[in-house]
Amino acid sequence: MYGCRNKSTMESPKYELVIEAKDMGGMDVGLTGTATATILIDDKNDHAPEFTKKEFQATVKEGVTGVIVNLTVGDRDDPATGAWRAVYSIINGNPGQSFEIHTNPQTNEGMLSVVKPLDYEISAFHTLLIKVENEDPLIPDIAYGPSSTATVQITVEDVNEGPVFHPNPMTVTKQENIPVGSVVLTVNATDPDTLQHQTIRYSVHKDPAGWLEINPTNGTVGTTAVLDRESPFVHNNVYTALFLAIDSGNPPATGTGTLHITLEDVNDNVPSLYPTLAKVCDDAKDLRVVVLGASDKDLHPNTDPFKFELSKQSGPEKLWRINRLNNTHAQVILLQNLKKANYNIPISVTDSGKPPLTNTTELRLQVCTCKKSKMDCSATDALHISLTLILLSLLSLFCKSFAELVGMKVVVSELVPANVCDAL
Numbered sequence: 001m002y003g004c005r006n007k008s009t010m011e012s013p014k015y016e017l018v019i020e021a022k023d024m025g026g027m028d029v030g031l032t033g034t035a036t037a038t039i040l041i042d043d044k045n046d047h048a049p050e051f052t053k054k055e056f057q058a059t060v061k062e063g064v065t066g067v068i069v070n071l072t073v074g075d076r077d078d079p080a081t082g083a084w085r086a087v088y089s090i091i092n093g094n095p096g097q098s099f100e101i102h103t104n105p106q107t108n109e110g111m112l113s114v115v116k117p118l119d120y121e122i123s124a125f126h127t128l129l130i131k132v133e134n135e136d137p138l139i140p141d142i143a144y145g146p147s148s149t150a151t152v153q154i155t156v157e158d159v160n161e162g163p164v165f166h167p168n169p170m171t172v173t174k175q176e177n178i179p180v181g182s183v184v185l186t187v188n189a190t191d192p193d194t195l196q197h198q199t200i201r202y203s204v205h206k207d208p209a210g211w212l213e214i215n216p217t218n219g220t221v222g223t224t225a226v227l228d229r230e231s232p233f234v235h236n237n238v239y240t241a242l243f244l245a246i247d248s249g250n251p252p253a254t255g256t257g258t259l260h261i262t263l264e265d266v267n268d269n270v271p272s273l274y275p276t277l278a279k280v281c282d283d284a285k286d287l288r289v290v291v292l293g294a295s296d297k298d299l300h301p302n303t304d305p306f307k308f309e310l311s312k313q314s315g316p317e318k319l320w321r322i323n324r325l326n327n328t329h330a331q332v333i334l335l336q337n338l339k340k341a342n343y344n345i346p347i348s349v350t351d352s353g354k355p356p357l358t359n360t361t362e363l364r365l366q367v368c369t370c371k372k373s374k375m376d377c378s379a380t381d382a383l384h385i386s387l388t389l390i391l392l393s394l395l396s397l398f399c400k401s402f403a404e405l406v407g408m409k410v411v412v413s414e415l416v417p418a419n420v421c422d423a424l
Contacts, residue, residue, distance in 0.1 A: 063161065065116070086132050124155065172259070
């Protein structure tokens with residue numbers, strides 16, 4: 001069998017031949033045998049793909065991504081082969097790489113997509129030149145012709161876009177506790193729809209602590225309450241609020257801006273003392289009662305080192321003292337064993353801020369009976385020290401008030417022994 005066959009014009013890419021062989025020179029008395037030969041014809045890429053039309057149209061809204069048009073081609077080569085499968089490419093009109101084209105493996109169509117949102121205000125029309133080829137190369141005497149390229153005309157539709165804050169997020173640093181009504185900053189938002197000439201109004205979207213307000217016309221942000229760095233709404237010294245910019249479109253479009261306010265610390269928190277309760281045995285040999293610690297919500301240098309002091313002890317004998325251990329801790333030590341009772345010890349702790357802040361806290365000391373490693377603090381006497389302080393204070397006021405009255409010295413001395421008032 002001689003000659004060439006065009007697979008594209010054949011009804012079937014397979015030939016079956018029946019071959020007969022005879023012996024004895026083909027004489028009738030000879031024996032005969034037959035065999036079947038199957039010939040499969042492989043396709044060659046002898047047909048270039050061609051677009052079904054020279055120009056395609058597509059419409060897309062600005063800001064939208066995804067497939068916008070399917071380009072169709074015809075190819076007379078064997079389907080599902082490399083000679084038939086199409087490969088598309090954009091050869092012109094895509095400088096910003098806003099478009100991509102891929103082959104649909106089922107239909108062999110070219111799916112043209114927007115991968116970067118288009119902006120109507122920059123360009124309302126785009127023209128792309130698309131080329132189609134096969135996966136397999138064409139045979140030497142076949143070439144891609146004009147029908148292997150097509151033009152796609154893309155129209156971009158205008159959409160009312162939300163205003164955009166500049167910058168976003170916005171950052172500013174302020175001291176906490178600035179006066180109410182202070183200006184934080186003025187925000188700035190612009191409308192991308194420059195051809196529509198719309199106006200913008202501002203509003204507060206999210207203000208967790210309720211500290212801020214915004215002028216709806218000019219975007220000036222001010223305080224309506226005291227900014228507090230120690231607030232639970234502040235994280236890592238930063239307070240975050242959200243604002244809206246709304247244009248006058250129909251319907252209106254909205255943009256969101258984020259404001260980060262970094263709050264600088266001021267010394268506005270007194271230090272606190274812990275613990276406030278201690279127990280000791282009335283016959284204790286170790287008179288180191290308790291180690292006290294101090295903490296402060298402020299930041300350094302408005303915190304430690306702390307200064308620990310005992311309030312003035314009244315009476316002829318001092319019962320305890322306080323020793324500083326380090327920048328944040330001190331130890332209360334009894335100077336003698338005390339009777340079973342409850343004692344309140346006023347202790348002042350001062351931070352290192354400028355100006356420094358002081359807090360006085362009463363340490364409640366329970367002197368208990370201890371027997372066989374058991375501590376009994378029940379039925380303790382009344383607050384011994386507190387009552388003593390109250391009585392001494394009353395006596396002091398009594399003496400001073402009456403001693404200032406002319407001619408009343410005799411009355412005072414009759415009511416209170418003179419040596420008591422002299423001692424006070």
